[in-house]
Each structure stands twice: as structure tokens, then as C-alpha cells.
Amino acid sequence: MEFKPLAWYKLRDVFEKITGKEIHLSRGDSTSIFWDPRDRYILVKCPMIGAYDYARYEHELAHVTFGTNPSYLRNLAVRIAKELDLVPWTSVYDYVSALECVRVQSLWAELYAGSHTLFTKTIKKEVTPLDVTLGLAFKPDAVPTELQNLKPIVDRIKHKSVWSLYDVAKDYLTTLKLRRQEREQQQKTGQNQGQSQQQNTPQQQNTSQTQQNVSQSQHQDSSIQTQQQSTPQTQQDKTSQTQQQNNTGQQQKQNVMQTWKQKDATTLLPNQDKDAKQRHTFEGDTPYDEDKYKELEDIDDKDSEDMAMQQLEEVKAKVRELTERERNDKRLMFPVTVSVPLRRRVATDDPELTRELTRLFSRFKGSNYYVPSEQGTAIDVEGYIQRLSGTNAEQWLDFKSRSRLTVVVVLDLSDSMEDVLELLASVGLSLRKALEGVKAIRFKVYGYRGYYGSVHVKELTEDEIRHLGCMGTTPTAEALEYIDTQLEGIADRKLLILVTDGEPTDIRGKRSEKTIELTRYRVNQLRQHGTQVFTIVLLPQQKEVQTWVKRAFGPEGAYTVAKPDTVGKIVVGMVASHVIRALTY
Numbered sequence: 136m137e138f139k140p141l142a143w144y145k146l147r148d149v150f151e152k153i154t155g156k157e158i159h160l161s162r163g164d165s166t167s168i169f170w171d172p173r174d175r176y177i178l179v180k181c182p183m184i185g186a187y188d189y190a191r192y193e194h195e196l197a198h199v200t201f202g203t204n205p206s207y208l209r210n211l212a213v214r215i216a217k218e219l220d221l222v223p224w225t226s227v228y229d230y231v232s233a234l235e236c237v238r239v240q241s242l243w244a245e246l247y248a249g250s251h252t253l254f255t256k257t258i259k260k261e262v263t264p265l266d267v268t269l270g271l272a273f274k275p276d277a278v279p280t281e282l283q284n285l286k287p288i289v290d291r292i293k294h295k296s297v298w299s300l301y302d303v304a305k306d307y308l309t310t311l312k313l314r315r316q317e318r319e320q321q322q323k324t325g326q327n328q329g330q331s332q333q334q335n336t337p338q339q340q341n342t343s344q345t346q347q348n349v350s351q352s353q354h355q356d357s358s359i360q361t362q363q364q365s366t367p368q369t370q371q372d373k374t375s376q377t378q379q380q381n382n383t384g385q386q387q388k389q390n391v392m393q394t395w396k397q398k399d400a401t402t403l404l405p406n407q408d409k410d411a412k413q414r415h416t417f418e419g420d421t422p423y424d425e426d427k428y429k430e431l432e433d434i435d436d437k438d439s440e441d442m443a444m445q446q447l448e449e450v451k452a453k454v455r456e457l458t459e460r461e462r463n464d465k466r467l468m469f470p471v472t473v474s475v476p477l478r479r480r481v482a483t484d485d486p487e488l489t490r491e492l493t494r495l496f497s498r499f500k501g502s503n504y505y506v507p508s509e510q511g512t513a514i515d516v517e518g519y520i521q522r523l524s525g526t527n528a529e530q531w532l533d534f535k536s537r538s539r540l541t542v543v544v545v546l547d548l549s550d551s552m553e554d555v556l557e558l559l560a561s562v563g564l565s566l567r568k569a570l571e572g573v574k575a576i577r578f579k580v581y582g583y584r585g586y587y588g589s590v591h592v593k594e595l596t597e598d599e600i601r602h603l604g605c606m607g608t609t610p611t612a613e614a615l616e617y618i619d620t621q622l623e624g625i626a627d628r629k630l631l632i633l634v635t636d637g638e639p640t641d642i643r644g645k646r647s648e649k650t651i652e653l654t655r656y657r658v659n660q661l662r663q664h665g666t667q668v669f670t671i672v673l674l675p676q677q678k679e680v681q682t683w684v685k686r687a688f689g690p691e692g693a694y695t696v697a698k699p700d701t702v703g704k705i706v707v708g709m710v711a712s713h714v715i716r717a718l719t720y
């Protein structure tokens with residue numbers, strides 16, 4: 136699977152428009168989602184590396200798309216915890232939110248089946264509320280056998296609206312509680328009573344319990360203490376009432392909690408330390424109308440499914456419409472500085488070359504030159520090009536179009552171009568002069584380099600070509616993306632000749648597999664947008680074509696040159712062959 140870094144942002148853009156929410160995307164060690172309590176934005180964090188991360192990222196977008204509401208989930212957890220006499224409510228919350236994950240994922244699967252297949256593979260064989268619940272829904276063989284008969288309950292939340300959560304979650308937790316009680320009973324009769332304590336304070340109880348039992352649940356226990364002692368601000372607001380009520384029967388609830396935790400640590404649902412990468416956290420708040428939600432909880436499964444399916448259809452329609460449009464979105468994802476390094480030294484054109492080219496172009500200019508057949512193509516022209524460039528021009532000839540031609544020469548201005556820069560500048564100036572009077576041809580020269588975290592790229596004036604300097608890195612993909620946007624709207628036949636001498640880097644000068652993939656992607660984008668792309672790669676030391684050249688530019692698009700002094704001829708040959716084509720048709 137080819138992985139394009141821009142895909143993360145493009146998908147974000149699409150779903151920003153679909154959901155009407157501002158979605159911030161940033162890199163994080165684990166996957167998480169945060170709802171800004173003032174509803175200004177939703178922040179999704181994820182590692183942004185491989186395909187599994189991408190599937191998890193899409194899962195977060197599913198939460199945004201299908202209306203996950205963290206405040207409502209907490210409200211449900213608090214209510215259900217109270218109704219079922221389960222403490223702490225945060226444990227209940229783990230199951231409620233896991234069911235919400237099942238719900239949104241089931242809808243997302245209808246949208247992107249491939250992504251769902253990948254997501255299913257990320258479900259771990261671990262006995263945590265999240266993995267068990269997702270497993271029951273989508274990967275039952277990853278769930279312990281004794282839990283598998285809970286599947287019908289979990290499946291009920293699939294393809295439903297958010298208002299089915301209360302019913303299903305209560306059902307799920309009631310059953311879980313029952314199972315715990317059964318097991319507790321079994322254990323009581325089968326084992327000693329050493330765990331029945333009489334602590335004075337809940338905190339001590341927690342601590343000793345943890346130490347006596349399982350060190351693995353330490354994390355969980357400490358979070359329970361946090362819950363009881365210093366609840367985070369937003370949660371405290373929502374739950375203070377419940378907390379107060381709980382205090383009256385604190386001792387009794389503590390006992391329930393003990394068994395809950397104890398069972399967690401034994402057979403039913405132990406809380407293992409969760410791997411940071413697997414954790415999927417909800418944070419933040421979303422305001423909502425509590426009364427309205429509560430009323431909607433009364434709808435039956437059928438109505439709930441109808442609502443969810445209607446929502447799904449609306450999303451599908453928007454996806455179709457937007458992805459079509461976004462495909463042409465060329466928004467640049469990096470800083471661009473429109474400038475090039477200049478110096479005092481002055482390059483001049485090569486008078487002999489200028490004269491030769493002028494004569495060549497004017498010979499064809501305006502003349503109704505007829506090319507009899509593809510095979511017999513203007514032998515003199517080809518021969519000329521061949522002599523001039525020392526290469527076979529045939530492969531570059533384009534027989535299809537009669538429109539005008541825009542020729543773009545793109546010069547890599549990174550440090551190492553120093554040796555050939557003057558020669559290239561001279562060739563550029565000669566071509567420019569020779570083409571001055573040729574109306575059918577537009578000739579442009581761009582220079583680019585990476586410098587201080589931005590791409591410096593600019594269409595060069597004649598004066599700039601004369602004073603061209605070089606200094607910096609080689610962000611070829613980014614430069615090509617920028618130039619692609621500049622060529623948009625030019626209806627001519629377009630020819631782009633990239634002259635570079637090194638492996639592409641990112642803006643900061645780092646080389647990696649990714650920059651090569653990105654370069655290839657950009658070259659292909661240019662081609663898709665109607666620009667022919669050829670690359671001249673200067674490899675003074677190595678005669679053999681390095682693999683990255685082929686990978687970045689494709690086997691046919693790259694021309695490697697070992698001797699820098701032939702570069703000028705090749706550029707001239709390529710440009711001349713295309714110019715003549717444009718003039719003679």
C-alpha cells in the first residue's frame with residue numbers, strides 16, 4: 136500500500152467540510168481525540184506513521200462524523216453507575232465509550248470498508264474494556280471464550296444512533312455485573328476470605344488492595360483515587376452531585392468497587408497496563424441539550440437505526456461530492472518563500488549557442504513545415520537534435536497536440552550545484568534569447584532550494600538567472616508541488632525539465648524513503664495535470680543509475696548524466712525538440 140503523507144491532511148479537510156467542525160490534526164505518541172469545551176475545534180492526535188495509524192485516525196474521524204459526545208458519554212456512565220450500583224463510574228465509562236467506538240466504527244465500515252478491515256486488525260487480544268468490546272463486535276476470536284456470549288448485546292449498538300447507547304450500555308453492564316457476582320460467589324466459596332477488609336478510609340483501602348493483589352491494576356487504582364479526591368475540573372462539575380450522593384453509602388460502594396477491581400485482576404476483565412499506542416482516549420466536552428437527549432433515548436432500535444442510516448446516507452453523498460473536488464485541491468502544506476539566492480558574479484549566454492538556436496527556431500517559425508509520417512519525422516530536425524544533445528530525441532517527441540508550448544526548466548539550487556550552475560545559467564540565457572521572438576513558446580526558468588524550514592522557489596527573471604547562486608537543501612517534491620500550482624490554468628502543452636544533482640530531501644534537509652515517495656507522487660501529479668516531466672540527474676561520481684532516481688522519477692522520466700558539461704547540450708536538445716514540434720504543427 137502506497138502511503139502518501141498528504142493523505143492525512145486531505146482526509147482531514149474533507150471531513151472538516153462534511154462535519155462542519157474545525158478539526159485539528161497533530162502528531163502524538165498515541166491516538167486520542169479532544170473536544171474543545173467551547174466547541175471551537177476538535178483535536179485529533181495520532182502517530183501519523185503507518186497504515187494502522189491511519190485506520191485508527193479514520194476511527195477518530197468516525198467519532199467526529201457520527202456525533203460522539205464526550206459529555207453525554209460521561210453523563211450516561213454516571214447515570215448507569217448509579218442505577219446499577221457500580222463504582223467507580225469511570226469504569227462504567229470505559230464500557231460506554233467502548234460501545235460508542237463500536238457504534239461509530241460500524242457506520243464508518245459502511246463508508247470505507249477497506250479502512251474497517253485494517254481497523255479490525257488493530258484490535259488486540261487483550262482483556263481491556265475497549266479491546267473486549269471492539270473484539271466482540273468485530274473480531275470475536277480475539278475475545279476470551281467465556282465472554283463471547285456477550286456478543287449479541289454489543290452487536291445491538293451497530294448501525295444505531297447515539298441515543299441507543301443508554302439502553303445497550305445498561306444491558307451490557309448489567310450482564311457484566313451479573314457475571315462478576317457469579318464469579319465472586321464462586322470464588323468466595325472456593326477461596327479464603329482474606330480479602331474482606333475493614334479499612335477506615337477508602338484511600339487506604341484502595342492502596343492496600345492494589346499492593347496485595349495485582350501490581351498491574353495500580354494504574355487503574357491511582358486513577359480511581361484521583362477520581363475521588365481531586366476530580367478534574369470538567370468531570371467534577373458533571374459528577375459532583377453523584378459523588379455527594381455516593382458519599383453516604385461510601386463503605387458499601389467501596390465493597391462493590393473492591394470486587395469489581397478484584398475481578399478485573401482475576402478472570403473477567405483485568406485491567407492490564409495498556410500499551411501507550413493502543414490507548415484511545417476521549418477528552419474534553421461538548422455542550423448538548425440534556426433534556427432532548429433523554430427524550431430521544433426512548434426511541435426504539437428500529438427508529439434509531441433509521442436515523443443512523445439517514446445520517447450515513449447524507450455523509451456518503453457529501454463524501455462523493457467533496458472527494459471529487461478535493462482531488463483538485465492543491466493547497467500547499469508547507470511554507471513557501473518566493474526568492475532565490477543571488478550573488479555578484481554574472482553569467483552570460485553562450486553567443487554561439489544563442490545564434491544556432493535562433494537560426495533553428497526561426498527556420499521553423501511560422502513555416503508550414505509538414506512531417507510526412509511518424510517514422511520519417513523530419514530527419515534533419517531529429518538529426519540536428521541528436522547531434523546537439525548526443526541523445527535520441529524520438530522518445531521526447533509528442534505527436535498529439537497542436538497547441539502552444541510552455542517550457543519550464545527547474546533548477547535545483549542546493550549547495551552541490553555550484554559546479555554546473557554557471558553553465559546552466561548560460562544555457563538558460565541562450566534559450567531565452569533565442570525564444571524571445573517565438574510567440575508560440577513560453578519559456579520559464581524556476582530555481583528552488585530548502586532554506587531555514589521553508590521552500591525557496593521562484594520563477595527567475597533574466598537578471599536573476601545572470602546572478603544565480605546556490606545554497607541549501609533539495610526539497611524537490613515541495614518545489615514541484617508549488618510549480619504545479621503555478622502551471623495550473625495554463626492550457627498549453629507543458630514540458631517541465633528538472634535539473635538536479637542529488638537525492639530529494641525534505642524541507643529541513645533530511646533524506647528518507649518518504650521524500651522519495653513524495654517526489655514520485657509529485658512527478659505523477661504533474662503528469663496527471665498534463666505536464667510532461669523529464670529529469671536530468673547529475674551524478675558526476677557514479678555512472679550507474681542509482682535506485683532512488685528510478686523510484687523518484689520513474690524509469691523513463693530520468694536522464695542521468697555523469698559529465699556535467701553535457702548537461703547544457705541535453706537541456707538544449709530536449710527544449711529544441713519540443714519547440715520544433717510546437718512550431719511545425
Ligand SMILES: [Zn+2]
Nearest residue numbers: 194235236415
Ligand atoms: Zn473510538
